Amino acid sequence: MRVKKISALVLVAAVAGLSLTACGSGDGTSAAADTSASTSASTNANDSAGGERSGSKLSATNQSQTQTTKSDSVCKTDNLAFTAAASGIKNEIVVDIKNNGANTCSMRGFAGVQLVGPDGLGDTGPDAARTDTTGSTVTIASGEETQFLLHYIPDTSGNGKTYTRLSVTPPNETVSEIVDLDGVNITVAPDSGNSPDVFVDPVGYHTGSGK
Structure with a gap:
């Protein structure tokens, strides 16, 4: 009985081994x-x-x-603040442009400038001519400022007209802003269509860190 019992166990083990071999057959598929x-x-x-x-x-x-x-977008008039005052040099006005927008912007070239009288937009004078100075791109961070200079030849004939404000259009913009001259009066000869008496330098007389 003991021998038969051992043989039965061996048989069971053998059968189990064959079963495992069969499961693993088929070339490992x-x-x-x-x-x-x-x-x-x-x-x-x-x-x-x-x-x-x-x-x-x-x-x-x-x-x-x-x-x-x-x-790097172009500065828009709606995001800018303008002030103007005597520069300390005879017959020269400095116009300050401050970036009141939330983002940095840039501008390059000449602002459009026209003299304006005390009676309003209908009382306008000559447009400023551009000087031969070459401008470069000015980058202005939020809260920073840049400036440009306006030069004029005062009238000495006694027949000139006086202006107290400027109409300023930033470079590459079409919207202008009226800027008070802070008590400065510009008296120039009437525009005759000949040589101009008002000149503007390019933007770039810069006071911020983004020169």
Whole structure:
């Protein structure tokens, strides 16, 4: 009975071994399938993670480009404040332009300037001619300022007209702003269509850190 019992156990073990061998047979197809599935899942997971990382980088790059474009936008009249006063040099006015906007902006070239009398917009004088000075791009952060100079030849004939304000249009803008001359009167000869008596320098006499 003892021998038969041992033989039965050996038989059971043998059968189990054959069963396991049968399950693992077929040139490893089942194991290969399992390995392939595992590898595919891992690859898909890595691709997904890589796509997310790539998408994040693209998103960050696009956001940076948008911010750069926004900060380098042309200064608009609505976001600017203007003041004018005597510069301390004879027959010269300094016009100050302050960026009251929330973002950095830039401008380059000449402002449009027209003399305005005390009676309002209908009482206008000659447009300022541009000097031969070359201007450069001026970048103005929020709260910073830039300036330009206005020069004029005063009338000595006694027939000139007096102006107390300026109409200023920033470079590359179409909207103007009326600026008081802070008590300064400009008296020039009537515009005859010949050589002008009022000249403007380009924007760029800068007082902020964004020169």
